[in-house]
Amino acid sequence: MKVNVHVSLKPGVLDPQGRAIHHALEGLGFAGVNDVRAGRLIALDVADDTSDEALDDMCRKLLANMVIENYRIEKVG
């Protein structure tokens, strides 16, 4: 089973990587960019019988830092 985990910073948390990307896009001449936030995408290939609880557990224990990050689990198939 393919599972994508999207990890993004919580709103309000300072995002220096996103700011650097924003700045670089402006430097390259791209206008109309209002905001950039950087996050992580973790693509897992897990056994078909992996429970939602186990996936949740993986995110909370390792993949995301729950203090400053949110995660979203997307089952791809």
Next chain:
Amino acid sequence: MKVNVHVSLKPGVLDPQGRAIHHALEGLGFAGVNDVRAGRLIALDVADDTSDEALDDMCRKLLANMVIENYRIEKVG
């Protein structure tokens, strides 16, 4: 307009970050994980009149390294 750019390593490209995550998951006792690939997620907030070509250009010029990475543009709304 909110746009998510998903950047992932091309198949076959070595992914040390993904391997480290895989190893850590096994160390934490999660069984049944077959593969882990790490990527980036870049959430852009751009002007509504930004063209698809401009978005594509941003990815090719800055957000993704076309030699080793693929990107996917997802318009969220």
